[in-house]
Amino acid sequence: MNANAFWHFLTLQLFKERSKHLSVIVISAMILFLLSSVLFISSSIRFSLEETLKVQPDFVVSRVQGGISVPTPMIWEDELIDIYGVSNVIQRVYGRYFFKAKERSFLIVGVDFLEEQSHENLQKLIAKTDIKAFLNGSKMLVGEGVKTYLDAHFYKDDYNFLTPEGTFEKVNIFKTLPFQSNLIANDMMVMPIDLARKILGYSEEEVSDITFNVPNPDEWDMMTDKVSALHYDLQVVNKKDVQKSYENLYNYKGGLFLILFLVVLSTFTLILYQRYSMVYSSERRNIGLLRALGWSINDVLKFKFTETLVIVFASYILGVFFAYVYVFVLGAPLLKEVFLGGQNLQNTLTFVPVLDFSVLTSIFLIYALPFIAAVLIPVWRVSVTEPKEAML
Amino acid sequence: MIKPFVAFAVLLVILLFSMSLHYGLFPYSKATKTMQEMTALTHMTHLSLSVGYDESVYNSTYPEMTALGRMDFVYER
Numbered sequence: 001m002n003a004n005a006f007w008h009f010l011t012l013q014l015f016k017e018r019s020k021h022l023s024v025i026v027i028s029a030m031i032l033f034l035l036s037s038v039l040f041i042s043s044s045i046r047f048s049l050e051e052t053l054k055v056q057p058d059f060v061v062s063r064v065q066g067g068i069s070v071p072t073p074m075i076w077e078d079e080l081i082d083i084y085g086v087s088n089v090i091q092r093v094y095g096r097y098f099f100k101a102k103e104r105s106f107l108i109v110g111v112d113f114l115e116e117q118s119h120e121n122l123q124k125l126i127a128k129t130d131i132k133a134f135l136n137g138s139k140m141l142v143g144e145g146v147k148t149y150l151d152a153h154f155y156k157d158d159y160n161f162l163t164p165e166g167t168f169e170k171v172n173i174f175k176t177l178p179f180q181s182n183l184i185a186n187d188m189m190v191m192p193i194d195l196a197r198k199i200l201g202y203s204e205e206e207v208s209d210i211t212f213n214v215p216n217p218d219e220w221d222m223m224t225d226k227v228s229a230l231h232y233d234l235q236v237v238n239k240k241d242v243q244k245s246y247e248n249l250y251n252y253k254g255g256l257f258l259i260l261f262l263v264v265l266s267t268f269t270l271i272l273y274q275r276y277s278m279v280y281s282s283e284r285r286n287i288g289l290l291r292a293l294g295w296s297i298n299d300v301l302k303f304k305f306t307e308t309l310v311i312v313f314a315s316y317i318l319g320v321f322f323a324y325v326y327v328f329v330l331g332a333p334l335l336k337e338v339f340l341g342g343q344n345l346q347n348t349l350t351f352v353p354v355l356d357f358s359v360l361t362s363i364f365l366i367y368a369l370p371f372i373a374a375v376l377i378p379v380w381r382v383s384v385t386e387p388k389e390a391m392l
Numbered sequence: 393m394i395k396p397f398v399a400f401a402v403l404l405v406i407l408l409f410s411m412s413l414h415y416g417l418f419p420y421s422k423a424t425k426t427m428q429e430m431t432a433l434t435h436m437t438h439l440s441l442s443v444g445y446d447e448s449v450y451n452s453t454y455p456e457m458t459a460l461g462r463m464d465f466v467y468e469r
Contacts, residue, residue: 011397049439051424052431090435103444109434121433125426143440180426186440190433211435242437314404321407328414341442353418 010306024272025315031264032319032367033326038257039359040327041339044351048183049246053239057090057211058220061227064235071206079230080212085219091207093193095200097161104344106146108189110196126175138195139174145186145345147176164201171195182349262366269370277378284382292387300383301376308375312368320360328353 014021061080063072080089093110111118119131126141133139142150150159150173161169177185197204214223220238227236276283290300326332328351340347431437 007393011394015394015396045439048424048427049437052427052437055428055431056437057435092435094434094436107438107440109436111433118433121429125429125433145440145442177430178426180423181430182440184427184437184440185430185434187442188434188440314400317404317408321411324411324414328418337442340439343444344442347440347442350423352420352423353415355415 006303006306010303010310014307014310021311025311025318027268028312028315028367028371029319029322031261031268032316032363033323035257035261035363036320036323036360037327037332037335038338039254039356039363040323040354041332041336041351042254043354043356043359044327045183045339046246047354048352050243052184053243053246056239056242057088058213058239059223059227060092060209060211060237062209062235062237063231063233065233069209069235071202072209074205074207076230076234077207077210080210080227083223083226085214085216085223086212087215088211088213090211091193092209092211093196093200093202094208095196097189097199104149105187106189106345107187108191108196108199110193110200111190112193125178125181129175134174135192138169138171138191140171140189140191140195141175141177142173142190143177143185143188144179144182145347146189147173149345161199163199169195169199171199179348180350182347186347186349187345265367265370269374272371273374273378276375277381283379287379287382288387288389291383297380297383301380304379305372305376308372312371316364316367324353324355327351 061072061076063070063076074091077089077091080086091112095108096105097108098105111122113119113122113131113135122129122131122134150156156173158170158172161171163169171191177188177190191199196202197206202208214220220240224236224238228234287300287304290303291297295303326335331348331350336347336349336351
């Protein structure tokens with residue numbers, strides 16, 4: 001058959017039965033939309049975390065007693081500095097502050113702003129920051145989620161923290177952290193380290209944990225053993241462990257949705273198969289007519305294959321496009337809570353667009369192959385029968 | 393090919409094109425740089441999870457189990 005005539009007939013047929021095809025496209029696009037959205041969110045968070053992990057210290061050392069993290073003695077910092085191959089030893093003071101009245105919590109992070117490196121980092125993060133003004137009195141930088149929450153509760157300029165000693169500590173809000181950092185800083189309050197110690201109830205000789213770098217990755221395993229041997233209640237975690245736990249988590253969550261997708265897809269394929277193999281269906285009659293008009297079995301199969309391919313491509317493009325807009329333009333409302341939670345502060349973040357083409361191709365193949373098979377097998381079975389029989 | 397089909401195909405191409413345009417023009421360096429600067433300042437990469445606050449790290453009902461409603465037990469060590 002002439003290619004032009006073939007396409008003309010195919011597109012005419014597609015539009016003649018558009019209501020039937022439209023329902024298939026809508027259902028398929030919805031299934032693909034849901035799966036693609038989950039995989040987009042998962043790959044975007046993973047990408048952002050991998051990028052930030054690049055600048056995170058290589059090792060974290062903390063004190064663990066009875067399986068619980070307890071304040072780490074600051075003297076351990078000196079012991080770590082003395083180890084050959086260890087560099088950039090930094091103490092961290094952080095913890096959650098519970099706003100009891102509304103059952104919300106914030107993450108307080110203490111930073112030693114007297115260090116020159118912290119100055120530079122702050123200047124990079126928030127341009128035109130007057131460090132002197134920031135260090136003059138009790139001031140803090142807050143994440144966007146914290147700022148929105150405090151504004152809504154009439155703490156527009158400052159907040160009164162209740163310290164473990166029972167005294168109030170008034171801290172002024174200096175600036176809001178950039179919204180691009182919302183994935184890690186939405187619920188964060190960054191303040192001078194001594195102020196954080198006071199609010200969280202740490203003594204001057206205690207920190208939450210200590211971080212350090214080991215520039216040579218070949219020494220990491222040896223260093224883990226060496227540092228672990230310093231104290232019996234010392235726990236060492238390196239960057240690779242953190243990376244692995246993130247990967248496992250997102251593979252687990254993405255995998256869970258993939259299983260659901262496979263269940264839905266197999267049900268859908270079964271419905272399609274049954275519809276096409278129904279004894280008195282109009283499809284059967286149509287195929288019989290084509291055969292009676294002189295079409296060969298190959299022509300019929302080619303026609304149905306092309307028709308199905310058009311439907312598959314259309315639904316795939318629509319599903320992936322709407323998922324892309326939903327995740328990377330609208331910020332995945334509702335679905336992001338599966339990954340980030342929604343009980344505490346509202347997080348309005350922009351996901352960094354990441355398209356994993358191997359995953360997209362896999363989705364297409366997992367979706368397209370059973371779909372095409374569910375249509376072509378019954379079509380082939382009808383087309384090999386006598387046209388007279390098929391039209392009955 | 394009939395005209396409505398051509399129009400539909402063009403629409404799909406436009407959708408693909410607009411998606412690629414957004415993907416290509418997204419300011420990746422700015423987004424990742426801000427996150428990296430934030431990490432460099434705080435030395436932390438904890439995900440800002442919006443989870444319920446649990447004052448104890450133990451599940452008060454079943455102490456041998458991890459506390460329920462906490463997501464950070466899997467997100468970090």
